[in-house]
Amino acid sequence: MIKQFVPQEFCLKCRGCCRFREADSVWSPCLMDEEIQLLLDKKDIPAASISIERRIQLIANPNGVDFICPFLSSLSNKCAIYDIRPFECQLYPFLINLRKDKILLTVDLNCPYVCEKINSPEIKDYISYLAGYLNSPEQLKMLKDNPRLIQAYEEVREVAELIFPHEIK
Ligand code: SF4
Secondary structure (H helix, E strand, O other): OOOOOOOHHHHHHOOOOOEEOOOOOOOOOEOOHHHHHHHHHHHOOOHHHEOOOOEEOOEEOOOOOOEEOOOEOOOOOOEOOHHHOOHHHHHOOEEEEEEOOEEEEEEOOOOHHHHHHOOOHHHHHHHHHHHHHHOOHHHHHHHHHOHHHOEOOOOOEEEEEEEOHHHHO
16 A cells, blocks of 8 residues: 555545546546456455446446546545555555656646645655655566556646656566
Protein backbone atom coordinates (compact mmCIF):
# COMPACT_ATOMS: atom_id res chain seq x y z
CA MET A 1 0.00 0.00 0.00
CA ILE A 2 1.20 3.50 -0.82
CA LYS A 3 1.59 5.84 2.15
CA GLN A 4 -1.16 8.46 1.96
CA PHE A 5 -0.73 12.23 1.92
CA VAL A 6 -4.31 13.38 2.40
CA PRO A 7 -5.64 12.59 5.89
CA GLN A 8 -8.57 10.17 5.88
CA GLU A 9 -10.84 12.47 7.87
CA PHE A 10 -10.33 15.18 5.22
CA CYS A 11 -11.17 12.72 2.40
CA LEU A 12 -14.34 11.55 4.09
CA LYS A 13 -15.67 15.10 4.32
CA CYS A 14 -14.79 16.02 0.72
CA ARG A 15 -17.15 14.87 -1.99
CA GLY A 16 -14.78 15.19 -4.92
CA CYS A 17 -13.05 11.84 -5.37
CA CYS A 18 -14.49 8.75 -7.03
CA ARG A 19 -16.92 10.89 -9.05
CA PHE A 20 -16.46 11.46 -12.77
CA ARG A 21 -17.86 13.71 -15.48
CA GLU A 22 -18.21 11.01 -18.14
CA ALA A 23 -19.12 7.33 -17.96
CA ASP A 24 -15.94 6.45 -19.88
CA SER A 25 -13.67 8.94 -18.13
CA VAL A 26 -9.90 8.58 -18.55
CA TRP A 27 -9.78 9.23 -14.80
CA SER A 28 -11.67 6.03 -13.94
CA PRO A 29 -9.23 3.63 -12.28
CA CYS A 30 -7.39 1.19 -14.57
CA LEU A 31 -7.07 -2.27 -13.07
CA MET A 32 -4.14 -4.63 -13.26
CA ASP A 33 -4.96 -8.30 -13.86
CA GLU A 34 -3.90 -9.24 -10.32
CA GLU A 35 -6.12 -6.49 -8.89
CA ILE A 36 -9.10 -7.83 -10.81
CA GLN A 37 -8.40 -11.33 -9.51
CA LEU A 38 -8.04 -10.06 -5.94
CA LEU A 39 -11.35 -8.19 -6.15
CA LEU A 40 -13.14 -11.23 -7.57
CA ASP A 41 -11.62 -13.57 -4.95
CA LYS A 42 -11.77 -11.39 -1.84
CA LYS A 43 -14.75 -9.10 -2.35
CA ASP A 44 -16.97 -11.21 -4.55
CA ILE A 45 -17.75 -8.16 -6.66
CA PRO A 46 -20.11 -8.40 -9.65
CA ALA A 47 -18.14 -8.96 -12.87
CA ALA A 48 -20.11 -6.04 -14.34
CA SER A 49 -18.11 -3.70 -12.07
CA ILE A 50 -15.17 -4.15 -14.43
CA SER A 51 -15.30 -2.82 -17.97
CA ILE A 52 -13.95 -4.64 -21.02
CA GLU A 53 -11.11 -2.08 -21.02
CA ARG A 54 -10.21 -3.40 -17.52
CA ARG A 55 -11.28 -0.26 -15.72
CA ILE A 56 -13.80 0.20 -12.94
CA GLN A 57 -17.14 0.43 -14.72
CA LEU A 58 -18.68 3.71 -13.59
CA ILE A 59 -22.38 4.00 -12.90
CA ALA A 60 -24.78 6.93 -13.03
CA ASN A 61 -24.75 8.96 -9.84
CA PRO A 62 -28.19 8.93 -8.19
CA ASN A 63 -27.93 12.76 -8.27
CA GLY A 64 -28.44 12.49 -12.04
CA VAL A 65 -25.52 14.80 -12.77
CA ASP A 66 -22.36 12.72 -13.05
CA PHE A 67 -20.96 9.19 -12.67
CA ILE A 68 -19.56 7.41 -9.66
CA CYS A 69 -17.50 4.35 -8.85
CA PRO A 70 -19.82 1.44 -7.97
CA PHE A 71 -17.78 0.85 -4.80
CA LEU A 72 -18.44 4.32 -3.42
CA SER A 73 -21.19 4.71 -0.85
CA SER A 74 -22.90 8.02 -1.58
CA LEU A 75 -24.23 8.01 1.96
CA SER A 76 -21.04 7.43 3.98
CA ASN A 77 -18.62 8.59 1.24
CA LYS A 78 -16.60 5.42 1.98
CA CYS A 79 -15.02 2.94 -0.42
CA ALA A 80 -16.32 -0.62 -0.03
CA ILE A 81 -13.01 -2.11 -1.18
CA TYR A 82 -10.72 0.37 0.58
CA ASP A 83 -8.38 -2.27 2.05
CA ILE A 84 -7.62 -3.66 -1.41
CA ARG A 85 -8.39 -0.63 -3.56
CA PRO A 86 -6.50 -0.43 -6.86
CA PHE A 87 -3.06 1.12 -7.26
CA GLU A 88 -4.46 4.18 -9.06
CA CYS A 89 -6.88 4.84 -6.20
CA GLN A 90 -4.03 4.59 -3.67
CA LEU A 91 -1.97 6.99 -5.75
CA TYR A 92 -4.64 9.67 -6.27
CA PRO A 93 -4.53 12.74 -6.13
CA PHE A 94 -1.14 11.95 -7.66
CA LEU A 95 -1.07 10.46 -11.16
CA ILE A 96 1.52 8.93 -13.44
CA ASN A 97 1.41 11.01 -16.56
CA LEU A 98 2.82 10.57 -20.03
CA ARG A 99 3.81 13.88 -21.59
CA LYS A 100 5.69 13.78 -24.90
CA ASP A 101 8.55 11.39 -24.17
CA LYS A 102 8.55 11.92 -20.42
CA ILE A 103 6.91 10.01 -17.61
CA LEU A 104 5.97 12.45 -14.92
CA LEU A 105 4.53 12.36 -11.47
CA THR A 106 1.71 14.88 -11.49
CA VAL A 107 -0.92 15.99 -9.04
CA ASP A 108 -4.55 16.99 -9.42
CA LEU A 109 -5.04 20.41 -7.85
CA ASN A 110 -8.77 19.82 -7.74
CA CYS A 111 -8.00 18.03 -4.49
CA PRO A 112 -8.58 20.86 -1.98
CA TYR A 113 -6.09 19.43 0.53
CA VAL A 114 -3.29 19.27 -2.03
CA CYS A 115 -4.21 22.69 -3.37
CA GLU A 116 -3.83 24.14 0.13
CA LYS A 117 -0.54 22.32 0.78
CA ILE A 118 1.08 22.61 -2.65
CA ASN A 119 3.95 24.82 -1.44
CA SER A 120 4.35 23.20 1.97
CA PRO A 121 7.40 21.28 3.23
CA GLU A 122 5.10 18.26 3.91
CA ILE A 123 4.17 17.89 0.27
CA LYS A 124 7.80 18.22 -0.81
CA ASP A 125 8.71 15.39 1.56
CA TYR A 126 5.79 13.32 0.34
CA ILE A 127 6.68 13.85 -3.34
CA SER A 128 10.20 12.75 -2.62
CA TYR A 129 8.87 9.61 -0.87
CA LEU A 130 6.47 8.89 -3.74
CA ALA A 131 9.03 9.45 -6.50
CA GLY A 132 11.43 7.13 -4.66
CA TYR A 133 8.72 4.50 -4.23
CA LEU A 134 7.67 4.64 -7.90
CA ASN A 135 11.27 4.50 -9.09
CA SER A 136 11.98 1.36 -7.05
CA PRO A 137 12.78 -1.78 -9.11
CA GLU A 138 9.47 -3.45 -8.08
CA GLN A 139 7.35 -0.48 -9.14
CA LEU A 140 9.29 0.01 -12.38
CA LYS A 141 8.61 -3.63 -13.20
CA MET A 142 4.95 -3.13 -12.36
CA LEU A 143 4.78 -0.14 -14.75
CA LYS A 144 6.62 -2.07 -17.42
CA ASP A 145 4.07 -4.90 -17.08
CA ASN A 146 1.15 -2.45 -17.00
CA PRO A 147 1.86 0.41 -19.43
CA ARG A 148 -1.88 1.25 -19.41
CA LEU A 149 -1.28 2.93 -16.06
CA ILE A 150 0.78 5.63 -17.76
CA GLN A 151 -1.82 7.95 -19.25
CA ALA A 152 -2.02 11.46 -20.65
CA TYR A 153 -4.02 13.40 -18.09
CA GLU A 154 -4.86 17.04 -18.76
CA GLU A 155 -4.91 19.90 -16.27
CA VAL A 156 -2.57 18.40 -13.71
CA ARG A 157 0.55 19.89 -12.14
CA GLU A 158 3.94 18.28 -12.77
CA VAL A 159 5.77 17.63 -9.54
CA ALA A 160 8.59 15.27 -10.50
CA GLU A 161 10.08 13.47 -13.45
CA LEU A 162 9.81 9.81 -12.72
CA ILE A 163 11.73 7.54 -14.96
CA PHE A 164 13.26 7.44 -18.35
CA PRO A 165 10.96 5.72 -20.81
CA HIS A 166 13.69 3.35 -21.99
CA GLU A 167 13.84 1.90 -18.50
CA ILE A 168 10.35 0.51 -18.80
CA LYS A 169 10.33 -0.55 -22.43
S1 SF4 B 1 -12.36 1.83 -5.76
FE1 SF4 B 1 -12.74 3.04 -3.94
S2 SF4 B 1 -11.15 4.62 -3.94
FE2 SF4 B 1 -11.23 3.76 -6.02
S3 SF4 B 1 -12.62 5.08 -7.18
FE3 SF4 B 1 -13.85 3.41 -6.31
S4 SF4 B 1 -14.65 4.17 -4.34
FE4 SF4 B 1 -12.95 5.50 -4.99
